[in-house]
Amino acid sequence: MNRLSNYLARLFAAEAAAIFGVGLSILFLVQTLRLADVASVRGQGFLPLIGQILLNMPPLGMTFFYICVAIGLGRALRALQASRELHILHVTQRLSALSGGIAIYIGGAAAAILIVAHLVEPYTTQQYNLARAQVAADLVGRSLVPNRFAEIMDGVTITVGGRRSNGEVTSFFADDRRASPRRTYIATSALLIRDDRGYVMRLRDGAIQYRSDDGGFSEITFASYDLAIDRLTAETDSGEERGDRTSIALVAAALATGDWPESLVEQLSRRSTEGMRVVVLCLLVSALSAFPSGRRREPLVPIEFTVLGAAFLERVLAQYVRADGPLSPMTGVIVVGAFAVVLLTARLRVFAPLPPKAFGR
Known part of the structure; x- marks a missing residue:
């Protein structure tokens, strides 16, 4: 990828990192205030409390990471639209650079959340359960x-x-x-x-x-x-x-025994869905915001509301429209992803006929 694609990817990542950082900070403060009273009653010190909160952050951060990624992409594209840089990219036929920057951004975010979902989150959850069990054992022992x-x-x-x-x-x-x-x-x-x-x-x-x-x-x-x-x-x-165990440990145990229970397949599918959420929402945002418009006014519906609405719809479909087999946790992702692909295809005019003068003279 060229330097323009890398620049755009860093621009998108900076917007998403700012939003995600604010969300994590607020969540950390809320968790600290919520657990402070419980920790004091149980005789737990301040440092163990902070350690437990930090170990509990990966599963909590996963719940809104994909939303921050999509909103960060949408805000950056709207900023390019406002500064007319998006128009210049299209007029100078640098759509490949724009597509490359979006692809780098989506790929990096999806890879990061998949690593967290399959490796980091199970490990921190296991360590959190162990730390909580130590506190519980001390409480029971004193009782x-x-x-x-x-x-x-x-x-x-x-x-x-x-x-x-x-x-x-x-x-x-x-x-x-x-x-x-x-x-x-x-x-x-x-x-x-x-x-x-x-x-x-x-x-x-x-x-x-x-x-x-x-x-x-x-x-x-x-x-x-x-x-x-x-x-x-x-x-x-x-x-x-x-x-809890990491996906590598779960797959290794399944390969060793030759047994792949339905619960294991569903758990692996549920973890993989986190990465698909990033891809689907970012494709939807790209279809809505990656194309310049001559309108001087801001869109009637802010891109933040659109992302939140799509995320809410995906969660509702995943919860109440259950499919059979390993695709059960992916129901909402498949529906929203299909809509995003259709919309993006229409905006790119993939199947539109070429203008007459393009066929030569």
Whole structure:
């Protein structure tokens, strides 16, 4: 690519980086204010709190990254339109340079978000879960006072009968009233340990009792059961999943076993959809803003509103129009992408007949 294409790509990237930086800053402040009270109640220091917030930023930033990329492209193209530079690019037949700059920009943004979605976000999520589990383990450990009931979370009460020299507790009891069915964990002994996926309370010779709102009761007995600490200390029951793995690890495990479950394929497809969102929205913005106009007034609908509307439509379609197979998370992307391609093809006049004088004399 020539220097003009590189210049245009840097111009687009600067606009997107400014918008994305503002969004991340606001999100960081909101997360800090939201978690500060919780951290102080749990006795958590300031630096661990900041570390957890930073680890949680990649999954949060992914939710609006593609919108910032598309708005940055649209604002830069509208600035070129206002300064008549866009007109000059078309009049001097430098459309290839403009297309190259847009292609570099889209390719770089899509590659960046795919790396984050497939590698960075799973790793930071795993580290965030581990850090949260360490805080939770410390909270539970300080709450295990013999013969004293302690409410470690709203709706979660825990008590033990005593402690042994090896750290094992006796007569473990935990009652979780946060959701239906209500769960009660009972064990003759328990030991707080750390496995390869976080901290767990290893229960021995006990039972799990379930009580529903309509009075139903069931009980499951066990000789050994590993209870994830996150299930007791999270705001809601986090279930059995306590970590995440990168796409490379997931594919390597699937190749080793030869088993490709539907959930794995859907997860890989959902992560890949992040890159497709960038491409689709940027194609739509290019079709709307990459062509000069002789109008002196600004467009009736700002490009920011158009991008937000398209992103909202894509999310609605992805949520409520579900397809079968690995394309299920891509429903909205396919629909919006098809519209963007049709519009861009029409603006480029790909199938328009050539003027008569172009055929020679």
